[in-house]
Amino acid sequence: MATQPEFEHPKKAFGWAARxxxxxxxxxxxxRRETGEKDVAFKVLYCGICHTDLHMAKNGWGTSTYPLVPGHEIVGVVTLDGIIDTISADHSLLPLIDLLKSHGKLVLVGAPEKPLELPAWPLLVGRKMVAGSGMGGMKETQEMIDFAAKHNVQPDIEVIPMDYxxxxxxxxxxxxxKYRFVIDIRNTLKTSP
Structure with a gap:
């Protein structure tokens, strides 16, 4: 007798799905299958809801496969490798992208005079990201977070429980x-009986 897809792998998981x-x-x-050496495991604490989730849950694009657990805007605890590129001269990004692990991020903080060539295929197959930042590193980021906390600057979101x-x-x-819905996964996702 064939095993149902939701029970064929060794790692138990729980979520909310459209059937x-x-x-x-x-x-x-x-x-879920065991995490491999090129995988990233993370614990989801919060999950946003957007129209993409709605389209996927309701098969709006005709590509959904059920059961389907929607949700791709997540905040959690996560093992990602990254590279900070500080080069302000013309250079190739491909060698740097090739060094990234799956889901890794290349952050450009240098400002070359000429546009850099960005190869798409290595990004797609490795699920890698390229981002840019005109600000500094961890120190400046922490200063910004501290400033927001001190002055009570908060995101405009509506936090909801899982059963909502x-x-x-x-x-x-x-x-x-009015704002983005954010599901409080950590405090409201209860395993089924």
Whole structure:
């Protein structure tokens, strides 16, 4: 007898899934394969809801496969490698991109006079990212976070519990949300009985 896909792998997992194009989400126990040396494992603490999730849950693009656990805007605890490129002269990005692990990030802080060539294929197959920043590194980032905390500068979000997800999805569908919905995964996702 064949094993159901949600139970064929050794690592137990839990989430909320749509089972059909109605898009209604409900608790879902499933399994994942073991993390390999080129994989990144992370613990999701919060998850945003957007129209992409709505399209995928309701098969709006005709590409959804069920059961489907939506959610790609996540905040969590995560093992990513990165490279900070400080070169302000013309240079090739390909050797740097090739050094990144899967999901790694190349951050450009140098400002060459001429545009740099950015090869797409190595980014796509390795799920790698290239970003830029005109500010400094960790020290300046921490200073910005400290400033925001000191002056009570906060993001405009609506934090919701996991069991509110279907209502939130309907509100996104109706454009009845002023800011971004963010699911409090850490405090409200309960494993199913």
């Amino acid at each position: 059909d194009p109605s898009g209604v989400l409900s608790t879902f126990n499933f399994s 997800v279907n209502t939130a999805m309907e509100r996104v569908h109706k454009s009845d949300v």
